[in-house]
Amino acid sequence: MVRQSPTALAHAVLRTTSANYAAMIQFWIDLLNADIVHATPVLTFLRYDEEHHRIAIVQxxxxxxxxxxxxxxxxxxxxFTYPTLTALAQQYAHLKSLPQPILPIWSVNHGPTTSLYYRDPDGNKIEMQVDKFRGKSRC
Ligand SMILES: [Fe+2]
Incomplete structure (x- = not known):
């Protein structure tokens, strides 16, 4: 039998309350420098790269x-992985400079990664990281 692994983790869908729907959308736009691809009163798709959506928020x-x-x-x-420590730091500074600053809840050097952790308005935890061993092949 041939075994196959996926090429990427395509997207995540976050379910939220009606009360937090708008705040969740804005948080994830800010956090990922994302754009809205499609939005309805109950479902919003966000993208920041070539994938049609990376995050969807449903209420x-x-x-x-x-x-x-x-x-x-x-x-x-x-x-979420950033290409360089500079890019991670630039996004940190951007999020901190917002009128409603988004600040990390924890920063850590894991060894393989340098990471900043955030929480969205629903309390979901997000890691923003730089992979120090990027490009190393899988064993
Ligand atoms: Fe992690």
């Missing part, structure tokens, strides 16, 4: 806030 009236307790299972965070 329905019956969506409720997720539990804040960290012991719940599920996705812990999404990570």
């Amino acid at each position: 329905t009236p019956d969506t409720v806030d997720k539990p804040k307790e960290p012991q719940y299972s599920g996705l812990d965070h999404l990570a």
Whole structure:
């Protein structure tokens, strides 16, 4: 049997409440320097590169806030890679300079990456990173 791996992680879809829908869209536009590809009152697609969308945000009236307790299972965070430490720092400075600044909740040198962590208006955690070993082949 031939085994195949995907070429990329294509996108993530975030479900939010009606109350947070607009704030979530603006946060993700700012965070990723993204553009809206398509938007309706319940679903918005955002892109920042060649993919038709990387993040989608969906809201329905019956969506409720997720539990804040960290012991719940599920996705812990999404990570986005920048090409250089300079690019990561420039985006950090841009987000900090916004009228409503977006600031990291944690910065860390993991070893393989230098990372800044953020939280969106729903509390989802996002890692913005530079991969120090970019281009090394998979073992
Ligand atoms: Fe991570």
